[in-house]
Amino acid sequence: MPLQPVTRRSVPDEVFDQVLGEVVDGQLGAGEALPSERRLAEVLGVSRPAVREALQRMAATRLVEVRHGGATTVRDFKRSAGLDLLxxxxxxxxxxxxxxxxxxxxxxxxxxxxxxxxxxxxxxxxxxxxxxxxxxxxxxxxxxxxxxxxxxxxxxxxxxxxxxxxxxxxxxxxxxxxxxxxxxxxxxxxxxxxxxxxxxxxxxxxxxxxxxxxxxxxxxxxxxxxxxxxxxxxxxxxxxxxxxxxxx
Amino acid sequence: MPLQPVTRRSVPDEVFDQVLGEVVDGQLGAGEALPSERRLAEVLGVSRPAVREALQRMAATRLVEVRHGGATTVRDFKRSAGLDLLxxxxxxxxxxxxxxxxxxxxxxxxxxxxxxxxxxxxxxxxxxxxxxxxxxxxxxxxxxxxxxxxxxxxxxxxxxxxxxxxxxxxxxxxxxxxxxxxxxxxxxxxxxxxxxxxxxxxxxxxxxxxxxxxxxxxxxxxxxxxxxxxxxxxxxxxxxxxxxxxxx
DNA sequence: GAGGTCAAGTGGTAAGACCAGTGGAGATGT
DNA sequence: ACATCTCCACTGGTCTTACCACTTGACCTC
Missing domain, CATH: 1.20.120.530 (GntR ligand-binding domain-like)
Structure with missing residues (x-):
């Protein structure tokens, strides 16, 4: 193997990819609520800011909707996401x-x-x-x-x-x-x-x-x-x- | 005035908009380095996580490039950004x-x-x-x-x-x-x-x-x-x- | 002068605390 | 019994602080 450069994936990147995978693969359907940030952080074994950063990126991509005080819910990405999701x-x-x-x-x-x-x-x-x-x-x-x-x-x-x-x-x-x-x-x-x-x-x-x-x-x-x-x-x-x- | 609903802009949103404005209006040209996260946080009067969240969104939109240990630099958004920036x-x-x-x-x-x-x-x-x-x-x-x-x-x-x-x-x-x-x-x-x-x-x-x-x-x-x-x-x-x- | 070393500064991550909305369980009134 | 109100637990929002990991460039050594 020709010594390929190491891939340095940041923690928020990893979290983002995992949650994104759940959404685009349909394991989390539109309308469903995500676990709370604290709970996700606990389950994934990372800090809350890391989870937060990932969820904010999800929101920026219009894959989820976060509501202050309420639960974060999954959106129908085929109707809301932009071409950047391609x-x-x-x-x-x-x-x-x-x-x-x-x-x-x-x-x-x-x-x-x-x-x-x-x-x-x-x-x-x-x-x-x-x-x-x-x-x-x-x-x-x-x-x-x-x-x-x-x-x-x-x-x-x-x-x-x-x-x-x-x-x-x-x-x-x-x-x-x-x-x-x-x-x-x-x-x-x-x-x-x-x-x-x-x-x-x-x-x-x-x-x-x-x-x-x-x-x-x-x-x-x-x-x-x-x-x-x-x-x-x-x-x-x-x-x-x-x-x-x-x-x- | 017909009592329009209050706009609740989050702190990271505000930071994101400001930095984005500097970039798309050309006050920060491609290749230029942004101030450090700590410095930005100080200047804008917000916490570092808030600045961080905004910068990560900028990076996700491919408007800036952040390098661990190095400076965060502005990219040429017309060549790198996606349609979501429209x-x-x-x-x-x-x-x-x-x-x-x-x-x-x-x-x-x-x-x-x-x-x-x-x-x-x-x-x-x-x-x-x-x-x-x-x-x-x-x-x-x-x-x-x-x-x-x-x-x-x-x-x-x-x-x-x-x-x-x-x-x-x-x-x-x-x-x-x-x-x-x-x-x-x-x-x-x-x-x-x-x-x-x-x-x-x-x-x-x-x-x-x-x-x-x-x-x-x-x-x-x-x-x-x-x-x-x-x-x-x-x-x-x-x-x-x-x-x-x-x-x- | 070329090279290696190291410290200062940068972004990356974590922990903990508190503020600010939301929503439902329970208390209250009719 | 029902409708209403109140309140508190839980959610996301923000800040502080600390420490780790990486890059850079000045400095020191050879």
Whole structure:
């Protein structure tokens, strides 16, 4: 084993993860009350401030509702949580959630072309130059992971050029969900990042400043891998693998 | 004054808002170091745990980076923060940020039709019935604010039918940004929520289960108000209003 | 001057106390 | 017997204090 760096998880982090797990796995349903802070601290063997910090983060993520004097109750996270929760839902207990992955792919396919259209309208020639530079680096390597990184940088620049804060923040959230699994997913995405030609066509369209051409070009970049992966996920769902339902 | 309910802001909330303000307003640039927790506690006249809780929330939002033993530094929030930060950026010091509002409108116009297309493919006839019910309520009132609420519920159901966690969470985030300003924005959106016919056409398309028809219908619902508001924002930007740059 | 050492300062954690709301059990009144 | 009121136990909110763990950089040594 190549001496991987030690993971230093803080106590509140640990508590947060545990409670979050109980909530997203449904062991604590919406409306249910959590144990009191003191009780949680006792059960988990940590101090109350540690528990408190974790619960406050849960509240900030809109997963629970704390009421002064009353009990802290679980909320329906699917109706209240924001996109920042995505990384926690995409990979759970170390496994990728197929239905979440599907929705990520769908969202990517819907948003990418829209962002490209905006970027084409606002980018200018400097954008094309920067993108070409990134693409040259992408074309210059055979390593799937490296290609992923360069492709991410490509889209990063496109999002920048789109000059839209909302899309920028969405991209950040999606990226935060994707990056932890980047290495594992690199083989699956190899098909996409290998299509350097499609990226070059997109770059040209962005440089030319025509939104609709850019939108179509972005679609051509994203659609093939999206559809093949969606097909694979559907096939996976059709053969329901063993559903252990184990809990630690 | 109609005896508005008292706002009970907790101490950590207050600290969080203050530090967040310094960061998003640029008074604390990316890379700069924050004062130590003890020093902040002293300056703000609160206890260290209170400061700590606020800083941990800042870290969870990826606005700062805390290092054990080292200083806490400010990150470039535009590159690291997630969509959950949007509410804090859309309205700053009680004022709507025009460029952020523009990007919200653009994103809404891009995403709404995509969600409608997914919902059409997956909704079924039950969806159309639920939507019709909501629309009847929308048509039954003349109050702009009430109409907004019903329109939000309409889209809420469409998003549900799309059965996509990512779009669901995006919707939650956008809604969290929009709702605080709903009353103020209701007059501006009156044009859109008054178009009950367009909503009915969209509902029919969703019930029919044809994604492309639904996509086009959703576009027709969203585009008119979007374009007129974008135009208004552009005109506003062209006449740069007094730029007080005041700080409290 | 390059290197190692150590102390000061930082964030991390714990314990304990008290304040401030909430809600239900019990006392009180009818 | 019922409705109402009162009060207290329990909840989260805040502060104080202390100590541990880590980083940094100044200083000392070679």
């Amino acid at each position: 990384p926690r839902l995409l990979v759970r207990r170390g496994k990728l959630d197929a239905s979440v992955a599907r929705s990520v792919l769908e969202a990517r396919l819907a948003i990418g072309p829209a962002v490209a259209a905006l970027a084409a309208a606002r980018g200018g020639p400097a954008l094309a130059a920067a993108l070409t530079e990134t693409l040259d680096r992408l074309a210059g390597t055979d390593d799937d992971v490296e290609r992923q990184v360069h492709a991410l940088e490509f889209w990063d620049r496109v999002v920048d050029a789109a000059d839209s804060l909302v899309f920028r923040l969405m991209f950040n959230s999606l990226r935060a969900a994707y990056e932890p699994a980047l290495v594992a997913l690199a083989p699956l995405m190899a098909e996409e990042v290998g299509q350097v030609d499609a990226y070059r066509v997109l770059t040209a369209a962005l440089g030319a400043g025509d939104p609709e051409t850019a939108r179509a070009a972005a679609d051509r970049v994203l659609r093939p891998a999206t559809e093949s992966l969606l097909g694979a996920l559907a096939a996976l769902a059709a053969v329901p693998s063993t559903h252990p339902e184990e809990r630690p | 509410p804090r950026l859309l309205v700053r010091r009680g004022k709507l940020d025009a460029s952020v509002a523009r990007s919200v409108l653009e994103a809404r116009l891009a995403i709404g039709p995509a969600v409608a297309a997914l919902a059409a493919a997956r909704g079924g006839p039950a969806l159309a019935a639920a939507l019709t019910e909501t629309l009847d309520r929308l048509a039954g009132t003349d109050d702009d604010v009430e109409r907004q609420v019903h329109a939000l519920e309409f889209w809420d159901r469409v998003v549900d039918a799309a059965d996509s966690l990512v779009f669901r969470l995006m919707f939650n985030s956008l809604r969290a940004a929009y709702e605080p300003a709903l009353v103020a924005l209701a007059p501006l959106m009156a044009e859109e929520v008054g178009q009950v016919d367009a909503y009915r056409v969209l509902t029919a398309a969703l019930g029919a289960g044809d994604p492309e028809t639904a996509r086009a219908a959703a576009d027709r619902v969203l585009r008119p108000a979007t374009e007129s508001l974008l135009g208004a924002l552009a005109a506003l930007a062209a006449v740069p209003s007094t730029h007080p740059e005041e700080r409290p």
